[in-house]
Amino acid sequence: SYELTQPPSVSVSPGQTARITCSGDTLPKQFSYWYQQKPGQAPILMIYKDNERPSGIPERFSGSISGTTATLTISGVQAEDEADYYCQSPDRSGTAVVFGGGTKLTVL
């Protein structure tokens, strides 16, 4: 079955830039999406269509795509950004939804 690969964890100091990657061979042809999930809370959409930001999401969150890797970049990380982040994209058929395994962002 199709998989999206994320690093299990990323650590960064406050004010620095965090980059969370998501690899999948269909990403050049399918959009990527990113969700933030804090403990005990439902996920929140952070990025859609590779690099678009929903209203209300801070500008320090951005998305990009290069080949088979999508990247969520958080510039000027704040303590409140500590959370799990999941990427999402369709599978090879384009009809099923696949989530990455999630990345735990730790703000040191």
Add this chain to the structure above:
Amino acid sequence: QITLKESGPALVRPTQTLTLTCTFSGFSLNTDEVGVGWIRQPPGKPLEWLADISSSDFKWYSPSLKTRLTINKDTSKNQVVLTMTNMDPLDTARYHCVHKLYGYGEKGICSWFASWGQGTLVTVSS
């Protein structure tokens, strides 16, 4: 403001059928480019997509679970119902209802989960 609320049993016995209801407000399933789906998350594990239904009544299911899942909508009640048969302890998870939006871009038709319910925890145990 869009809200979604899941309801259903907290405890299910193995082999039983689970029925979950999503009651939503702030949007209509009569609107084009809108859908409702279900996503679950076992404790300490990643998100897993289960099924979607669109305003046009198109239905999509997880390939690994499609034989056990059925999704239907009642537009007049603003509800979507998911049934999962032959429940197993491995199905223990928080089940989230989600508001899905469709769009277009340079990569073609696309969709994403714009709003999420808080979820309902379902435990499968004898």
